[in-house]
Amino acid sequence: MFFLLYFSFSTDIQEVGDYDYQDYIGTNKPALVKFYNPSCPHCFAMADEFWQVTEMFDDVNFVAIDCITHKNLCVNEFNIEKYPSVAIFMPNSLTPIKFEGYMGADEFAKFVKEKTNIEPRKIPKLFYEVTPNNFEAWKDSKKCAVGIFYSSLFEHHKKFLYEARMVAKAFQNEENVTIGIIRCDKFRPLCKPVNDLGYPVAARWTNANYVPFNDMAIANLLVLDINDNCDTHRRIDGFLEENVGRIEAAKPFVKEFIETKDPEERSKIIEKTKEVPGASFYVKVMNRIIKEGDEKIIQTINKMHHMITDPHVNAKNRDFTNKNFNVFKEFYPNYIPPTQNQESNENTANMEQHQSEKSEQKEL
Template sequence: MRFSFTLSAGLLAFASFVSASNVIDLDPDNFEKFVGGDRPALVEFYAPWCGHCKSLAPTFEQLGDAFPTDKVVIAKTDADGVGRDLGNKYGVKGFPTLKWFPAGSLEPVDYSSGRDLESLANFVTTQSGVKSKIKPPPPPVATQLDAANFDDIALDDNKNVLVAFTAPWCGHCKNLKPTYEKVAKAFLSEPDCVVAQMDADEAQNKPVAAKYDVRSFPTIKFFPKGSKEPIAYSTGRSEQQFIDFLNEHCGTHRSIGGLLSETAGKVLTLDTLASNFFTASLPERPDVLAKAREYIGTLTGGDKKTNASAEYYVKAMERVLEKGEGWLAKEQARIAGLLASPSLAPTKLDELKIKANILTSFAATKAEEAYEAAEGLYNDAVDAAKQVPQQAKDGIDQFADAVQDKAKKVKEEL
């Protein structure tokens, strides 16, 4: 019995520990014990049946844990039950209603900002001067626009800019944010392709939003390089769909995660020459190299990345002539090993990925020819195997015919 009592007491203590909350439950009897005293208070007037109240509940619990209870009161009252009189007294007409009571006052200030933890905590800190225990979120990756810098960035003739016009209270904007941040991160190494965001509900930014006919949130528009007129973004909102759109309109080759795709750095004419080089006989290869050099000489006004890619085709041909075909396999293995390193700078990753892509052009035709040759041998073997039973059958038929002929002759002689 003693063991049972001790176990039961332990379970009760554990249950009390688990259910402990820093959000104070208020009713008319204890209201002024916690509100209007030496601590400011944020009070939620809720109803147990209210769906929005149920959605807010876990966030409000986190808010209660975020502030020291000896400095700030985070409280709630069932304004459709025990706190009905309190709700009537303070003019509560819908649920949930949040009101801020400054220290020493029973005259509240209405709370009308967002219901996410960050917005609630910022409000409490601003009103009370008390810092929360919440770790600040990392700075946004997307370029932040406002009325002061919008034209300098979004209308820059040398940049393509994707702008998401958002509002802090907008649920769809909050859902979009993690994906949009990933897209912004994927294009950090593309200085000409900017992924930006603007709080279009901020008072100073509203005229900019109105100028571009922003009527709902989020509204996403693409400002092409050299144009003052944006293109409405109406594609899907997955990470891949954003990336595909930007690759098409910015001329980039990014993939999810920010790495370059398999097409990055490839030059069609040089791809053909690389294939021809690798399949050519040794005496013919210098001629192909000369054609590649000649082609590079025609590239004028190209960007640095394109020119560097073109030069690498020639460099690879020179290395194969100098060191033999074994250099290609060794170089591919070396680059693959470096690409697997987690410590490489983004610019170095891009450089290596482009080289890896270019080197596949040399082996592509060779591999294709080897595959076709192997496929031909396989088909010949299959045909030969199919012919074996037929050949055996033909031999048996020939033997049977010979026996019949011999029997016929013996019969005639008799």
């Protein structure tokens, strides 16, 4: 059983096409781009290596282009002749510099460093490496221990590890979950529990009790299984689920609030919301919307979105902000996060406004 592979499942890799590629290629950052065919076996094998290199750089855009869907873009615009292909685009340039050589994460990292002088960082370990010596301690160490069983002898198992890493990354800061990899070609006795299922495959120990993962080993289903059984609330991208931080009993008042602009009506809604247990943050949001207006609140939501997608932010702070973000989004259900270019333009505008205000103060 294999994980269903999505070439840009990670939020670190932007899937682009004819109309939006310039949001990530030709910007003020270099862009490492993979050109692929969804049915190409070599593309499957390379996907995990490309995903790993996204963990090594912050100041590089990582982009994927499906060259079957966007053939004209790949062939005519960028002169791509084979799949998979990888190329780097320097800042403010739409001219690809093609990668030549073995398609591995370390090789991609060296290529990026050589062209941009940006130093790669070491990838944090997402998996606990399970051996006969530490197996018992590992499966008893947390409420849920999820085992990823695979063989390093088979090239096609790389596509399994590609999504397994995404699941591991999503839960890396969870206190209830540990995810380990078990090499069945090296430690065959450890793989006896899954021999009937075959591998690559995943299995779970909940409170040290073995539970086979009987569904097809698809990343989304594995995330759902962990959430259902391990007291977690994660999405595949590592964000908290949208319901986290929200209060069901407050929803009718949110609906009433956003449907009216009448100040008196909104004041009545706020008073009713105060009576909902645990809804004090909803009251704060309502008061801020009245005081600051929609435009300023959207800027606040953009800042929160930037914070929860910033890999440097402390995990606890990110989750706290994510809960607040979820509540704010209830009031703006059609909210769309800004693209990288929009975010950059907004930051520039804010800096210019700040400098202008400082100049005015000096003149005064």
